[in-house]
Amino acid sequence: MKAQTAAIIFEALASEARLAIFRLLVKYAPDGLVAGEISRLLDIPKTNLSFHLKTIVHSGLASMEREGRNTRYRADIPLMLETIAYLTAECCLGQPEQCRAFRTASGVAPEFLPACCGHDNP
Numbered sequence: 001m002k003a004q005t006a007a008i009i010f011e012a013l014a015s016e017a018r019l020a021i022f023r024l025l026v027k028y029a030p031d032g033l034v035a036g037e038i039s040r041l042l043d044i045p046k047t048n049l050s051f052h053l054k055t056i057v058h059s060g061l062a063s064m065e066r067e068g069r070n071t072r073y074r075a076d077i078p079l080m081l082e083t084i085a086y087l088t089a090e091c092c093l094g095q096p097e098q099c100r101a102f103r104t105a106s107g108v109a110p111e112f113l114p115a116c117c118g119h120d121n122p
Helices: 003-012 016-027 035-042 046-059 077-088 096-106
Strands: 062-067 070-075
Touching: 003 046, 003 077, 016 035, 016 046, 016 070, 035 046, 035 070, 046 062, 046 070
Parallel strands: none
Antiparallel strands: 062 070
């Protein structure tokens, strides 16, 4: 992943509303949700929602597909995982014991942590 791509993705997620929308789309992957469902579940007015969805789609984090009068939005899970890998690719380079210590300190369940330092999750 290029730094410019990562910056666009992080900029798209730099809004509380957009972060909530993306997390909701991840939750409902791979089927996604239509805009009306997103609006209802997050209590975001449809006029505001369209602005946020446009930003998320432009970043590549989600796709949209017309379904008659509705538009379905789906999270791009491979891109999300690629972004996580980009962030962790050089974690503690050459010091896997540091990675393990950071993983433990994070409080995140090991199965949800990406491999770093060339080692699988403990």
